Amino acid sequence: MIDIPKPDPSHFAIVVRQLCKEFGGLKAVDGISFDLKRGEFLSVFGPNGAGKTTLIKVLTGLTRPSSGIAKVAGYQVEDGMSEMRRQIGVISHSPALYADLTPMENLVFFGKMYGLDHPQDSALAVLEDVGLAIRRNDQVRTFSRGMLQRLSIARAILHNPSILFLDEPFTGLDIHASNVLKEHLQTLHDNKRTILMTTHDISCGLEMCDKVALQVMGKFAFFKDIKDVDKENFEALYFDAVRNNQFTMDIRPN
Amino acid sequence: MAIVWKDFVTEFKTRELFSAMFIFALLVILIFIFSVNLSIVKASEVGPGILWVAFLFSGTLGLNRSFVLEKENGCLMGLILAPADRTTIYFGKLISNFVFLTAMELFILPLFMVFFNIDLLEHLLPLLLVIFLGTLGFCTLGTLLSSLSSNLKTREIMLPILLYPLLVPIVIGVVRMTGQILAGEPLSGMMNWIGLTASFDIIYIGVSIMTIDHILEE
Numbered sequence: 117m118i119d120i121p122k123p124d125p126s127h128f129a130i131v132v133r134q135l136c137k138e139f140g141g142l143k144a145v146d147g148i149s150f151d152l153k154r155g156e157f158l159s160v161f162g163p164n165g166a167g168k169t170t171l172i173k174v175l176t177g178l179t180r181p182s183s184g185i186a187k188v189a190g191y192q193v194e195d196g197m198s199e200m201r202r203q204i205g206v207i208s209h210s211p212a213l214y215a216d217l218t219p220m221e222n223l224v225f226f227g228k229m230y231g232l233d234h235p236q237d238s239a240l241a242v243l244e245d246v247g248l249a250i251r252r253n254d255q256v257r258t259f260s261r262g263m264l265q266r267l268s269i270a271r272a273i274l275h276n277p278s279i280l281f282l283d284e285p286f287t288g289l290d291i292h293a294s295n296v297l298k299e300h301l302q303t304l305h306d307n308k309r310t311i312l313m314t315t316h317d318i319s320c321g322l323e324m325c326d327k328v329a330l331q332v333m334g335k336f337a338f339f340k341d342i343k344d345v346d347k348e349n350f351e352a353l354y355f356d357a358v359r360n361n362q363f364t365m366d367i368r369p370n
Numbered sequence: 371m372a373i374v375w376k377d378f379v380t381e382f383k384t385r386e387l388f389s390a391m392f393i394f395a396l397l398v399i400l401i402f403i404f405s406v407n408l409s410i411v412k413a414s415e416v417g418p419g420i421l422w423v424a425f426l427f428s429g430t431l432g433l434n435r436s437f438v439l440e441k442e443n444g445c446l447m448g449l450i451l452a453p454a455d456r457t458t459i460y461f462g463k464l465i466s467n468f469v470f471l472t473a474m475e476l477f478i479l480p481l482f483m484v485f486f487n488i489d490l491l492e493h494l495l496p497l498l499l500v501i502f503l504g505t506l507g508f509c510t511l512g513t514l515l516s517s518l519s520s521n522l523k524t525r526e527i528m529l530p531i532l533l534y535p536l537l538v539p540i541v542i543g544v545v546r547m548t549g550q551i552l553a554g555e556p557l558s559g560m561m562n563w564i565g566l567t568a569s570f571d572i573i574y575i576g577v578s579i580m581t582i583d584h585i586l587e588e
Contacts, residue, residue: 178450179587201453210444212451216380228372229452271448 128187129154129279129310130175135184137167137174144170146334147184152327154278155308159321162331163358168314169209171331172281175312176206189279202230205272207282211264212271215257219248219267222256223274230275242270246300262293269300280304282313286320298324318354322347332357373449373462374469380439381470387432391474395428396481403485413486418548421482422541425501426508429471430530433512436467437520446520450586460513460582468509475501493551500551503567504544510574511536518585536574543567 130152137145144167152158162168173179175186177197186193189203206212213222220239227235243249246266251259259267265285272280282301286294298320305311305324314331315321322328328345330338330353338353381387402420440446440463449459479497483490490497515532519525543563550560557564 176451178447198453198455201451204451206447206451208444208447210447212444212448214376214380214439214445215443216384217376221376221379225372225376226448226452228375229449229454231453 127153129156129189130312131185131187132175133185135171135174135186136182137170137179138182143167143334145174145181148331148334148336150329150336150339152310152312154310155305156327157305157311157325158313158327158329159325160312160314160329160331161316161318161321161354161357162314166331166357167334168331169283170334172206172208172283172312172314176204176281177201202275203277204279204281205275205277207265207268207272207280207285209284209287211256211268213256213264213267216255218253218255219243219270220252222267223270226271227274232275238274239270242274245273246270247296260293261288262290262296265289265293265297266300269297269304273304277309279310280312282311282315284314284316286315286317294320318351322350330354330357371462373459374465377436377463377466377470387435387470388474390435391428391432391471392477394431395424395474395478398424398427399478399482399485408486413488414552415549417482417486417488417552418545420486421478421548422504422545424478424482425471425475425505426534426537426541428474429467429505429508429512430533432470432474433467433509433516433533434526434529436463436513437516438525441520446586456583456586457579459586460517460578463517464509464513464578467513468505471505471509472501475505488552490552493554496551496557497548499557499564500544500547500567503564503571504540507540507567507571507574508537510571510578514574514578514582514585517582539570540567543570 128151130150132151133149135145135148136143146167148171160168160171170179174181175188175193177193177200180194188200191200191203193200214225217225220243223239223242224235227238232238240249240252243252246269248263248267248270251263256264256267285297285301289297301311301313301324313321313325322342322345325342328338328340328342328350329336337357399420406416406420437446440449450456479490482488512533516529519528519532522528543566547560547563547567
């Protein structure tokens, strides 16, 4: 029996207990438990294949957990999917935007899918937020990777979600685009949005977050408040995990 | 309706789907025109089969493209994350596919009439009913299976392999009915075939509603 406390929905954004996701015999997520308060920023690091993307897919309801419990925005994943989805925004490797449409058309479409009252106004507002209003009538196909990622943020925050899931958002970005994205994320964090981000970018990830996790072979081998983390030590742990895809160093999983 | 609007805007800009389906259907009919000796066989006997082969083959092209567009750039993930029910996504794609295919069929019919020297105008209403039933069944099952096969590397091969065997009852029904209509028989004489085709349409819609949640799960 999994012991799950009754979280105050106004306090906790994400509550996860003994979460598992198996594909055949492979455990991509293996007994992960953690809480994230509203407005907190969690950076999840880990080598490729550690199960970070699968964790996000389970928490966002894109795939069902094999066992365990996950509550997002007060709703248990699977049960309150529709309501939960109104509360979350997801930014993934792929931008989830139609290349043949313009940014405006894309956002109006997603606005309609989210049942927004004034999708045109909302679309224009978020395009201004991410600095793409001037390109609102150009085809998305013509956008650079950095612009696509900013547009992807616009799509994710269009319905004003309280929780954001970001799956390696810095992948493929040059330094300038990476800095612009970092500024946007910082603004979202300052606006008290809860953020769970997986990344390989240690400096960005540690700089912005309130909590740090290191996922290896499906497990959270490390989960701490940023104030309790020695950054140099953490870097050594991370590189060890990436090199060996397991922990060889002496650490105490939290 | 947002999905239908989005598909229409995309198609209006690219014109990929309609033009590909139309040209393919036209080529199928032309190939049969040259390979069948219409002085030996009656056009009203071979015509229905040729017409439906053109419709179904070109429709398969459209179905393949339909969900591939959603998979590009991870758009399907964006759709699934929306608070809309997954059956809404399915019906949105179904309506788009149905409208595009029906429009293509309406453009092909006059050309078929000219090439085979068959007067379709006097049988137009019953023929439209049969086309409606056949196209609905094809799109209902095709949309479901194209969402399933869009996750596969071999989707272009898998879709027809999965689709055509299950379509056999509908194809038999609509080809028989089209033949009877061209032979001048009234609709009242083919109620069994109408019932059979409509039943399969309903069954496939029911199966789609029951399974689409699991199919669209990553």
